[in-house]
Amino acid sequence: MPSTYQPPVATMRFLLEHVLDFDAQMAALPGLEEVTSELAGEVLTMAGRMCTERLAPLNLPGDAAGTKLVDGNVVTAPGFAEAYAEFVEAGWPGLAGDPEFGGQGLPRTVQIMLDEMVSAANLSFGLFPGLTRGAAEALAAHGSDELKATYLGKLVTGEWxxxxxxxxxxxxxxxxxxxxxxxxxxxxxxxxxxxxxxxxxxxxxxxxxxxxxxxxxxxxxxxxxxxxxxxxxxxxxxxxxxxxxxxxxxxxxxxxxxxxxxxxxxxxxxxxxxxxxxxxxxxxxLNAMFTMMNAERLFVGIQGLGLADAATQNAVAYARERLQGRAADGRPGPVPIIAHADVRKMLLACRAFVEPARALAAWTAIRMDSADRHPDAATRDAASADVALLTPVVKAAFTDFGFETTVLAQQVFGGHGYIHEAGMEQFVRDARITQIYEGTNGVQAMDLVSRKVTLNGGAPLRAYLDGIAADIDKSDSGDLAVQMRAALAMLEEASATIAAASGDADALGAAATEYLNLFALVSLGWMWVRILAAAPALEDAHSRDTYAALAAYYASYVLPRAGLHAARIVAGPATVMALDEALF
Amino acid sequence: MPSTYQPPVATMRFLLEHVLDFDAQMAALPGLEEVTSELAGEVLTMAGRMCTERLAPLNLPGDAAGTKLVDGNVVTAPGFAEAYAEFVEAGWPGLAGDPEFGGQGLPRTVQIMLDEMVSAANLSFGLFPGLTRGAAEALAAHGSDELKATYLGKLVTGEWxxxxxxxxxxxxxxxxxxxxxxxxxxxxxxxxxxxxxxxxxxxxxxxxxxxxxxxxxxxxxxxxxxxxxxxxxxxxxxxxxxxxxxxxxxxxxxxxxxxxxxxxxxxxxxxxxxxxxxxxxxxxxLNAMFTMMNAERLFVGIQGLGLADAATQNAVAYARERLQGRAADGRPGPVPIIAHADVRKMLLACRAFVEPARALAAWTAIRMDSADRHPDAATRDAASADVALLTPVVKAAFTDFGFETTVLAQQVFGGHGYIHEAGMEQFVRDARITQIYEGTNGVQAMDLVSRKVTLNGGAPLRAYLDGIAADIDKSDSGDLAVQMRAALAMLEEASATIAAASGDADALGAAATEYLNLFALVSLGWMWVRILAAAPALEDAHSRDTYAALAAYYASYVLPRAGLHAARIVAGPATVMALDEALF
Missing domain, CATH: 2.40.110.20 (Butyryl-CoA Dehydrogenase, subunit A; domain 2)
Structure with missing residues (x-):
């Protein structure tokens, strides 16, 4: 069975236009004034077609064929070289690249949406342009004019x-x-x-x-x-x-x-x-490498999101088709397994993560565009601080939740999910690396608690949390608002604990992953608040129903995880550090 | 790097002798009167040697070689046929088999400890004798004398x-x-x-x-x-x-x-x-199949435990050897990564699951032995009800937590964990099937809430929970007791919710996995209470320190998960069932 993948372009457009105020944000950025969510939607529609028609069909065969080393030369899976040539020919590698070096000059925000779709369709392929872009960014920021003249253009266009x-x-x-x-x-x-x-x-x-x-x-x-x-x-x-x-x-x-x-x-x-x-x-x-690290880490988080979405789409499709058992509503069996509460929960959990994660990624990317281009230095600095704060969260949480999502989606398939041909086990195996590379998720969590929370005396964090609180207050999202206020209060308290532990590596290390998860749960919940606030703009009542149901699930089934992480932070490092290294 | 695996025989003996009162329990069972924890320890020592010397070395090569179909015939990985012949020759397949048909007549409790080690060493191999035993059990219970005469002996000994x-x-x-x-x-x-x-x-x-x-x-x-x-x-x-x-x-x-x-x-x-x-x-x-289903499902839970233990042992070994970064205590770097709080937490989480899981599995197996053999019918019935109650819990929770444990252990290895040769990614891939086969974990959870909670009017559950409460009251385990009382209260309340929802498939389905997890967290915590109570019997102060630290970690970092599952049960099915099937 070939994997299903529908590019989520309509959702992306909705997020840009109605949730994230993309058009007005871009209008303030020199060079991007003309970029609108409509234009982004057009570009992403073409990108989506390329992903479904060219990249997704190579994904499962590529997994089976793998790569080979023949006489010292790498031989890639059938079709990859041709697909890469077409990818370059169409100009995708340089989508957000500098026009001076052959790029298209579009926002990073559009780039990360392209990245999501490429990752969903074929992560192995996506790393070729992804690493090329990383190399280009480092070279652009630190290379000599001579090196740039020789190499940068070739990298921006993806020719090399x-x-x-x-x-x-x-x-x-x-x-x-x-x-x-x-x-x-x-x-x-x-x-x-x-x-x-x-x-x-x-x-x-x-x-x-x-x-x-x-x-x-x-x-x-x-x-x-x-x-x-x-x-x-x-x-x-x-x-x-x-x-x-x-x-x-x-x-x-x-x-x-x-x-x-x-x-x-x-x-x-x-x-x-x-x-x-x-x-x-x-x-x-290291300094030169870290220049492009925010973008690379955001990219890895996006990979987790893309794989999670692809896996979720397949799980939903399977749950609608697979007939097993009887439903509580008494209709004649066998029924599609989507009728069963336990299966619905798995699907809800998947989608309740994917939707706000996409929004949060785009929010972060917009801040990155502002940090790159806004004419006002203070605005650039504030945007840059937001990016610094969110980068470890997006990298680690999107890949941890993303991996969990692929596992849940695989579980929906039962025994069939364990079989290669269904494609679900590949999503799980591919997603697993995203938790590890570009700095393990433990490293991301340490970055968050040891550097980002206290960045600029904690002002960016303060502003971020205040923004969330203000959006909750503006919302009328009922139970979600109640749960969000509780979770935000835990995050506030945990942030004070982290700030007070500054310099204490054991205290920070014991709290790091818990704090990052708590931060992510609140941030994703914040995006749910914003999505619900924007949902009346949707013409389709069914989409509004879907968002309402997913947000409600997030509020009552996902947000309670906040309490778990808060409790662990309160427990502190003593328990973690007590056992002698020899006695594990 | 070959995988490390030390058979946990000393721990098994401690559990049998001091935590689970094995000798006295066996003394009451006709045919097992002479079986002591000392004898079990001797048998398991031999079994452990076979696992490390014969089965573990075939595990990674077997994964790489796989199985092939040549001219319609299956060709197994190199060494498997020889190892199976030796396994049979040594009498391992019939360890707990009926002596009348060539078995050794040892308790199931010893069998599941063998199963754990075989699964840890080589799960692919372990399924050969495992399924043979399942077939033998079904045949023994339901086959005609003629069929039994022809086939049962061959199956019990593993010759066929x-x-x-x-x-x-x-x-x-x-x-x-x-x-x-x-x-x-x-x-x-x-x-x-x-x-x-x-x-x-x-x-x-x-x-x-x-x-x-x-x-x-x-x-x-x-x-x-x-x-x-x-x-x-x-x-x-x-x-x-x-x-x-x-x-x-x-x-x-x-x-x-x-x-x-x-x-x-x-x-x-x-x-x-x-x-x-x-x-x-x-x-x-189906009735004939379900006769042996409890034993098969317990076996699958044990597989999750075995893989988790093997992965954990390797992660601890790696964390002691791998030198990266500096420690908070100021010693010169690079230090073994076990010095880092975040790494310690992963290792603690792994071991805090493995140790009480082994105890709970053995407790359940002892009840199975009683259900098979106790001379008193009422005692047999009570034991049988305990087995029925615990079977879905052990199957699902041990494989879910077991899978999570293999993932955490892999994470300790960083990038090296993603590479085949380290063996860690194989543990993850192998563990994944245990959540799926012999009834997916969702099916286990439905079994627990729809049949087991209300079994015999709820009396077995009542007795089980009362037993836990009594052991907590007897203990002086401080914070663990406090946390356990809170978690047990949640489980009591959730049990009432489940009993009240009897027949409501949506309410049960929405609560099922949450309830099973809550049940498992309390049950594993109960084993920690019992292990700590028995720990003074250990001669080795270091082992006592280890148990104390692991139990403390369980109390403050793991048991708080109970609140999450309880909150989801309180949230109920409305949120889960609200969304139209077409709108997912």
Whole structure:
């Protein structure tokens, strides 16, 4: 059975136009004045067609075929190279890219909606343009004019691909431990030597250049993170003719055997004195990487959302078709299993997450567009702080809830969900990586409690929570408002606890994941408040009914989780730290 | 990296001897009077050695090799046939089997501890003897003397294997829809025709006979579950010489492509007028299957526990070895990640589930032994009711919490956890099936709320809850007792809600999974109360410290989940049933 996927473009348009005030927001941003939710809808309709017609059909076969290493060269799954060429030809990689370098100059907000659909249709594929965009962002922010002139345009358009080479076997979360070396050659270039693991899109057979951004140590660099520099290391160097036809001294050591994203070539990369150039200042490599980290982490959160939506759509379709058992309403059986309360709960739980998550992602992306472009510095700063605050929440919560959603959706299929051909187990396996890469979700939670809560003395958090409180007060959303006030009060109290624990790594570590979950539950509930407030604008009464039912489910079945996380924060770190390390 | 697995035999002995009063319980059961926790410990030590030396080493390679269908014959992963032969030779399949038919006659309680270790070491392998035992139990309870004389001994010893052929493409949870036919031939045998799916151990290359128990309809059988009969259909029939060398008219249509348990041949089976014999009365097939369902479902719960323990052991080992980051205590970094609060929480959550789950499983198995053997009918009935009550809880909660545990343990590994070679992702994939097969966990929850809560007018539930209350009152377990009283009060109230909703399928369906989780949280907490009460008997102060810390974690971080489930039960079915089926 091929997977069902309907691009949620109508919903996206509704969110932009009625929930998030997109048109007015864009009108204030130089370069985006003409971008409206109508235009976004048109672009996304085309994007949705590409996702359903070109990418989704390659997803299940790509999982089965996987990637291969043949004579040192990566061979991608059938159809991927052609699909990538079409993707580039249509201009999708540069959707939000700088027009000066061949991009379309559209908002990040539209980009993340494209990202959601691409992830839903084919996550393994989506990582090719995703990492390319990340490399382009880092290069744009930190590269020399010369490097940019050579490489940036090719990356923005996707003609060449990008890869980010950070992790080593002994240096994951703790990049300060990395050992790859970069030796200056005296001609402005460096010889890069070392082995990196888990390198997504490290190599492929698309017939183009691949620009690796590699973290390495220069000679005499200090130990730890301050000794790390970023180098641009292309697969192909300009040869004698000036064409990029000379193979650099780098190779694929192996393809990782992974739980999922089988069609994505995750490489062990060997750099054997490969030629590279410094991006940004020596010793400031992590800084350069973190420039684009917000966007990359938001992208990963979006992947969780996209997979959750695709899985949910399939579960709903299956629950309508699958006939088993009898219903309480007495109609003759067997009935579609969507009649059963337990199945309905699973579907409601899935959709009650997906809808507000999409809204919150778009809200965050709009703030990102403001941070990039608003003419007023204070407005930019405030937007930037919101993005900093929300980034770990979107990354971790969307991937944790997203994974849970794929598991629930798979469960709706019963035994059939465990079988490859149904496609549901692939969603689960693919979603699992999103909780891990670009910083594990534990790392995201530590970022939130140790840096973001106290950012600028806590002012951005204060403003964020006040905004939520104001929207609740404006709403007439009944039980949802009651539950939201209770949950918001818990979040306020927990925020004070976190702020008071500043610098106490154990207290913060014990509270981190709980706080992030509490924060996410309130934030998603806030989006429900805003969606319900905007719902009267919908012409379709059925859509209003759907939102009302999902929001009610969120209020009475999901928001009570807030109390669990609050209780754990109150419990504090003593219980967590008590047991001797040897006695686990 | 090969997976770590230390058989938890010392813990098992402690539970039997000091927590569960095993020796005195067995002394009251005819045929088991001589069985002590010391004897059990000796048997389990041998079993543990077999698991670590023979089965665990085949687990990861078996996952990679999978099973193949070659010219219509299943080829199992390298080493499986040899390991099965040794397993049989050593007498493990018949550990708790009837001595009259070649079994060892040991308690089920010892059997489930063996099951846990086998599942932890190699779940794909464990299903071969597991399904054989299920077939033996059904045959023992319902088969004619003639069938038993021919087949039962072979199944009890494991010389022949068993398979259970229930599911069809359109008949899963709702077996009433099945269409496989059995036509009487007039000689006492039947011609069985139909296609079954998801048949674990449906075929293999162990060189022995495979006894399929097949659900089918006799001619003119009524529609629905009352028209279903159970037939014994062996792969090999007695040929002219009397030897079982004549191939029956059945074949493997395909091997299912599954998310996990890759080394287990899950078959599509075609019966093409295959010869079979009725087991039990015509039309009473489901009844015959349900005879052994409690044991099978308990076994599946145990699988969740075994995988969770194996995953946890590996996560602890990795967290001790993996050096990343700095600790709050100021020692020089990088430190083992077990120093980080967030990692500790994951490990604590894993172990805080595994330890009381093992105790609760053993408690349930002891009740099963009493139900089988106690000389007093009233005592047998009470034990049997406890087993009926606990079976869906153990099956569903142990597999749901077990799956969550494997996911947490995988998360401890970071990116390495996503890689096949570490073995952690296999635990996750293998654990996932336990939530689905032998009745999905949603089906278990419906069984609990619609049949078990109100069993015998609710008396068994009343007695169970009173027993928990009494143990809490006897304990001096501080915060755990406080939290347990609160959670037990919620369970009492929820039980009243469920009893009052009797017959209302929507109300029961909306509450079912919540109630089961609440029931499980209280039951596991009860085991923590009992473990702490027994802990002074431990000679090792370190073990006492470990239990104290884990129980404290359970009290303050896990038990608060009870409130979430209670709140959802209070919320009731209106929210769940409101949305029109077309509008999801």
């Amino acid at each position: 691909c990008g890869a980010m080479a950070l992790t080593e076997a002994s240096a994951g979360t703790d990049l300060g431990l990395l050992r790859t070396r970069a030796e200056p050659r005296g001609d402005g270039s460096y010889a890069v030597t070392g082995t990196k693991i888990f390198i997504s899109s490290g190599d492929q057979d698309f017939g183009n250049n691949i620009v690796h951004l590699v973290l390495a140590r220069l000679p005499d660099a200090p130990a730890g993170v301050k000794g790390i520099s970023l180098l641009l290391v292309p697969k192909f160097l300009p040869g004698a003719s000036g064409a990029f036809d000379e193979r650099n001294a780098m190779s694929v050591g192996a393809l990782e055997h992974k739980m999922g994203i089988h069609a994505q070539p995750t490489c062990v990369m060997n750099y054997d004195g490969a030629t590279g150039w410094l991006v940004g200042e020596a010793g400031r490599g | 294997c068993g398979a259970m052929a229930l599911t069809e493409a359109s008949a899963g949870t709702d077996l009433g829809l099945l269409r496989t036919r059995a036509e009487p031939r007039g000689d006492g045998s039947y011609a069985v025709t139909g296609t079954k799916i998801f048949i674990s151990s449906g075929d293999q290359d162990f060189g022995n006979n495979i006894v399929h128990l097949v659900l089918a309809r006799l001619p003119d059988a009524p529609a629905g579950v009352k028209g279903i009969s159970l037939l014994l259909v062996p792969k090999f029939l007695p040929g002219a010489s009397g030897a079982f060398d004549e191939r029956n008219a059945m074949s493997v249509g395909a091997l299912e492509h599954k998310m996990g348990i890759h080394a287990q041949p899950t078959c599509v089976m075609n019966y093409d007028g295959a010869t079979g014999w009725l087991v039990g009365e015509a039309g009473r097939g």
